Amino acid sequence: MALLEVRNLTKSFGGLVAVNDVSFHVDEGEILSMIGPNGAGKTTIFNLITGVLPPDKGEIRFNGRNLVGLRPHQITELGIARTFQTIRLFPNLTVLENVMAGLHCRTKAGLWSSLFQTRVQQEEEKFIREKALEYVRFMGLEGLEFELAKNLPYGLQKRLEIARALATNPRILMLDEPAAGLNEQETSELMETITKLRDQGITIFLIEHDMKVVMGISERIIVLDNGYKIAEGTPEEIQNNPRVIEAYLGKEE
Amino acid sequence: MKAVLNYLRNLDRRILYGALIAGALLIPVIIRNDYWISALVLFGIWAILGLSLNIIVGYAGLFQLGHAAFWAVGAYTTAILNIYLKVPILVCMPISALVAAFFAILISRPILHLRGDYLCIVTIGFGEIVRLFLYNDPFKITGGVNGLRGIARPSIFGLEINTPTAYYYYVLFFVLITILAMQRLENSRLGRAWNYIREDELAAEAMGIDTVKAKLLAFALGAAWAGVAGNIYASRYTVIAPETFSFWNSVVMFCIVVLGGTGSIPGVFVGTAGMILLPELLRTILSSILEWRLLIFGIAMVAMMIFRPEGLWPHRRYRLELRREETSS
Numbered sequence: 001m002a003l004l005e006v007r008n009l010t011k012s013f014g015g016l017v018a019v020n021d022v023s024f025h026v027d028e029g030e031i032l033s034m035i036g037p038n039g040a041g042k043t044t045i046f047n048l049i050t051g052v053l054p055p056d057k058g059e060i061r062f063n064g065r066n067l068v069g070l071r072p073h074q075i076t077e078l079g080i081a082r083t084f085q086t087i088r089l090f091p092n093l094t095v096l097e098n099v100m101a102g103l104h105c106r107t108k109a110g111l112w113s114s115l116f117q118t119r120v121q122q123e124e125e126k127f128i129r130e131k132a133l134e135y136v137r138f139m140g141l142e143g144l145e146f147e148l149a150k151n152l153p154y155g156l157q158k159r160l161e162i163a164r165a166l167a168t169n170p171r172i173l174m175l176d177e178p179a180a181g182l183n184e185q186e187t188s189e190l191m192e193t194i195t196k197l198r199d200q201g202i203t204i205f206l207i208e209h210d211m212k213v214v215m216g217i218s219e220r221i222i223v224l225d226n227g228y229k230i231a232e233g234t235p236e237e238i239q240n241n242p243r244v245i246e247a248y249l250g251k252e253e
Numbered sequence: 254m255k256a257v258l259n260y261l262r263n264l265d266r267r268i269l270y271g272a273l274i275a276g277a278l279l280i281p282v283i284i285r286n287d288y289w290i291s292a293l294v295l296f297g298i299w300a301i302l303g304l305s306l307n308i309i310v311g312y313a314g315l316f317q318l319g320h321a322a323f324w325a326v327g328a329y330t331t332a333i334l335n336i337y338l339k340v341p342i343l344v345c346m347p348i349s350a351l352v353a354a355f356f357a358i359l360i361s362r363p364i365l366h367l368r369g370d371y372l373c374i375v376t377i378g379f380g381e382i383v384r385l386f387l388y389n390d391p392f393k394i395t396g397g398v399n400g401l402r403g404i405a406r407p408s409i410f411g412l413e414i415n416t417p418t419a420y421y422y423y424v425l426f427f428v429l430i431t432i433l434a435m436q437r438l439e440n441s442r443l444g445r446a447w448n449y450i451r452e453d454e455l456a457a458e459a460m461g462i463d464t465v466k467a468k469l470l471a472f473a474l475g476a477a478w479a480g481v482a483g484n485i486y487a488s489r490y491t492v493i494a495p496e497t498f499s500f501w502n503s504v505v506m507f508c509i510v511v512l513g514g515t516g517s518i519p520g521v522f523v524g525t526a527g528m529i530l531l532p533e534l535l536r537t538i539l540s541s542i543l544e545w546r547l548l549i550f551g552i553a554m555v556a557m558m559i560f561r562p563e564g565l566w567p568h569r570r571y572r573l574e575l576r577r578e579e580t581s582s
Contacts, residue, residue, distance in 0.1 A: 050459060052455065052458075052459070071458070071463075071465075072455075072458040072459050073458050073459075073460075073461045073462055073463050073464070076459060076460060076461035077461050081460075082459060084456070084459075088453050088455065088456040088459075089452075089453070089456070090448070090449055090452035090453055090456065090457075091452060091453075092452060093448060093449070093452060097445060097448070100445060101445070101449050101456075101457065101460040101462070102460050102461070104442060104445070104446060104449075104460060104461050104462050105460070105461025105462070106461075107442055108442075109441060109442045109443070110443065111443060111470065111474070114437055114438055114441035114442065114443050114444070115434055115437055115438070117437055121441070124442070125440075125441070125442070128442070164460060165460075168460060168461050
């Protein structure tokens with residue numbers, strides 16, 4: 001059964017139709033990539049799924065449940081985590097605090113238990129800290145726990161974003177161009193991490209321009225152009241699809 | 254200056270706090286001057302106001318330039334309950350807090366999606382509405398221009414608090430409680446949620462934080478605490494009038510938070526000293542300086558923004574944590 005199902009999704013901004021009647025699904029446990037030229041509507045689809053933007057038309061179902069109309073934090077709580085195309089960390093907070101953000105929706109201490117520092121609240125604080133440290137280590141950021149996020153080099157900031165998303169304990173991790181700006185070694189480390197996460201049972205849905213990454217790890221690929229879905233299939237099928245080649249390279253005269 | 258600050262920070266916190274509290278307890282014994290003790294009482298009330306606004310401006314990063322309105326709501330709630338219904342001052346205190354929080358939720362809910370300067374303008378408007386409401390007194394209960402007089406003193410176990418020194422300890426007690434509460438909030442799930450919103454609201458929401466709820470809570474809690482300050486203020490002076498809760502005083506509160514270092518508890522005290530105690534000090538030295546007050550504040554603010562935009566005593570939780578971690582492992 002599809003874990004995430006998108007049907008006839010449409011979104012326009014003024015006169016521009018950014019996403020036009022797009023349907024696809026994400027199977028549990030797979031690595032699915034979404035590719036397409038700039039402006040094809042990929043990030044808009046991410047924003048529609050995560051509730052940042054409301055769709056004009058269409059349906060988004062996660063685990064059988066309709067996501068349309070839910071607020072972003074509710075969607076995250078259901079098990080969909082994301083990273084952003086342009087890094088959106090909490091710049092003036094530490095690495096550890098950034099990751100702790102992800103645990104917010106999995107914990108529940110409120111005003112009174114914090115003011116009176118009840119035992120339950122103290123234990124929860126310890127849990128948040130320890131869990132966050134786990135994700136910090138998993139993404140290879142140990143030793144940097146108390147650095148401010150803004151002081152990290154770009155590659156580590158990208159990793160921190162993934163660590164923060166993982167801390168929400170997602171069933172689907174949506175990565176928006178995770179390899180953008182990474183060097184070759186960082187890219188291959190990223191591919192390893194993504195595969196490892198999938199092996200741990202997290203479904204991966206990514207937008208990526210780096211074809212080495214896309215062709216190297218994806219099981220299926222969706223291709224978007226001008227808001228339309230123009231192809232879907234395995235890496236081999238996509239590489240040989242004439243419509244995809246046309247979208248990327250233009251038509252032969 | 255920097256070396257002194259670093260030295261203070263590096264002292265074991267408990268020794269530092271113990272010394273500060275002991276010092277604060279001994280002040281009335283040393284000073285023995287009602288004028289200065291009264292000035293310190295006012296300082297304490299303003300420090301509580303600064304700390305309450307710090308929740309909204311410092312932790313959650315929401316611009317609020319009408320905070321005096323909630324101070325007014327707290328003070329008038331206490332005054333009305335006490336004068337007309339003879340409710341004891343200390344019973345009025347939690348009621349003042351709740352009423353102020355209620356108004357905060359009522360007015361902030363529809364404007365929560367506004368950001369930065371837009372939010373700022375709406376809060377200024379609300380502050381003015383409250384002041385004009387008190388001034389015009391449509392329901393004939395707020396006393397109009399003259400305000401309300403004859404508010405009772407608080408009494409604890411039959412002991413009435415009525416001398417400046419007694420008030421000093423009374424206010425000190427609430428200041429200490431406020432500091433403790435703020436410290437606990439800073440290091441809690443809720444306090445972090447506010448910081449995430451301040452840093453990047455969209456990312457906070459995407460990480461699963463109910464930003465609407467967290468922001469409402471910041472407004473409500475900040476207002477409740479200002480309501481408590483209003484209760485203390487009303488019983489300290491026994492007279493309240495609308496002009497006390499003017500836009501200018503909302504600006505002073507905002508300056509207290511920004512001047513000291515947004516989000517920093519010691520910063521609020523530095524800011525309060527600069528905005529409340531320093532003018533008082535200058536007045537005794539040179540009374541004509543009061544005419545120059547606004548000009549001096551203006552110049553000081555501009556200079557601050559140029560030379561020390563992070564405030565006089567900025568928030569340093571991160572480094573402290575780092576150091577504690579190093580010494581313990």
